Amino acid sequence: MPASHDADRALARLLRLASPILPVGAFSYSQGLEPAAERGLVRDEATAQRWIGDVLAYSVGTFEAPLWSRLYRAWEAGDVKAAAGWNQVFLAGRESAEFRAETLQMGYSLRTLLIDSGEFDDVRLTLLREVEDAAFPTAFSFACAAWQIAERQALLGYLWAWLENQVSAAMKTVPLGQNSGQRLLAALSARLPGLVDAALTMEDDQLSNCAPGLALASCRHETQYSRLFRS
Numbered sequence: 233m234p235a236s237h238d239a240d241r242a243l244a245r246l247l248r249l250a251s252p253i254l255p256v257g258a259f260s261y262s263q264g265l266e267p268a269a270e271r272g273l274v275r276d277e278a279t280a281q282r283w284i285g286d287v288l289a290y291s292v293g294t295f296e297a298p299l300w301s302r303l304y305r306a307w308e309a310g311d312v313k314a315a316a317g318w319n320q321v322f323l324a325g326r327e328s329a330e331f332r333a334e335t336l337q338m339g340y341s342l343r344t345l346l347i348d349s350g351e352f353d354d355v356r357l358t359l360l361r362e363v364e365d366a367a368f369p370t371a372f373s374f375a376c377a378a379w380q381i382a383e384r385q386a387l388l389g390y391l392w393a394w395l396e397n398q399v400s401a402a403m404k405t406v407p408l409g410q411n412s413g414q415r416l417l418a419a420l421s422a423r424l425p426g427l428v429d430a431a432l433t434m435e436d437d438q439l440s441n442c443a444p445g446l447a448l449a450s451c452r453h454e455t456q457y458s459r460l461f462r463s
Contacts, residue, residue: 238380242379242380242381242382242385243381243385245375245379245381246376246379246381246385246386246389247389249372249375249376249389249390249393250389250390250392250393250396251393252393252396252397252400254342254345254393255341255345256337256338256341256342256345256368257337257338257341258338258393258397259397259400260461260462261334261338261397261401261461261462261463262398262401262405262453262460262461262463263287263331263334263397263398263401263446263450263463264287264331264446264447264449264450264453264463265280265283265284265398265401265402265405265449265461266401266405266453266456266459266460266461266463267449267450267452267453267456268283268449269402269405269406270405270456271449271452273445273449274402274405274406275406276406276408277406277408277412277415277416280399280402280406280408280412280416281416281419281420283402284395284398284399284402284416284420285420285423286443286445287398287443287446288391288395288420288423288427289423290440290441290442290443290446291441291442291443291446292391292394292427293427293430293431294430294434294438294439294440294441294442295325295439295440295441296322296369296394296441297387297390297391297427297428297430297431298430298431298432298434298438298439299318299321299322299325299369299439300369300372300373300387300390300431301383301387301431301432301434302314302318303315303318303319303322303369303370303373303374304373304376304377304383304386304387305383306318307359307373307374307376307377307378308377308383310359312359312362312363315359315363315370315374316362316363316364318370319363319365319366319367319370322335322367322369322370323335323336323365323367325441327441327446327447327450327451328447328450328451328453328454329454330450330453330454330462330463331450331463333462333463334368334462334463335367335368335369336365336367338367338368338371339365339366339367339368339369339370339371340366342368342371342372342375343360343366343371343374346360346371346374346375347360347361352378356374356378359374360374369390372390373386373390376389376390383432384428384432387428387431387432388424388425388428391424391427391428392421392424395417395420395421395424396417399413399416399417399420400413401461402416404460405460405461450463
């Protein structure tokens with residue numbers, strides 16, 4: 233098979249993983265955006281862009297993205313011990329019961345899908361099964377490494393999927409129109425290449441998940457009376 237076909241196949245697989253119809257339930261979570269809207273912190277296009285952009289800058293970009301990269305490299309090397317270790321670090325960084333339940337549910341669903349798909353050999357699947365309580369980035373990075381999707385492109389796809397889900401949640405909760413959603417995606421997706429660059433070169437002691445407002449919003453959501461989302 234020509235090299236260009238291999239690259240095309242890898243891209244198609246990445247698009248599957250980043251698709252909003254991936255059956256992992258991502259659409260049912262707002263990751264704290266719904267309580268922010270309920271309290272008036274997110275009330276229009278401008279405040280939605282600020283909220284999502286800040287979560288990208290101070291949580292996803294400085295913790296989840298570089299940790300995803302470490303998971304990918306562990307899977308690429310076949311180092312299940314390292315993968316399990318970084319998986320536990322990620323779970324420890326979930327600030328609320330909802331955040332933890334979300335990533336565990338999505339991770340379980342994706343791992344089940346990957347195991348049942350028949351697209352991976354038994355040796356690789358044995359490694360995936362060895363990681364207890366696999367979080368969503370753990371299962372996602374496993375698939376990317378196994379399918380030999382280039383690390384940079386794979387992480388970009390992962391972040392795009394996160395961003396698209398956040399914009400979709402904002403459109404439903406604020407609410408915002410479709411044109412507003414497209415403007416948000418255009419503005420915020422322009423930041424993704426820089427976030428990927430930083431994540432791929434970040435040292436272990438630089439990982440940071442300092443977003444107290446996000447954590448408080450998630451905690452408030454646990455007792456919010458009327459909810460569209462599970463987080």
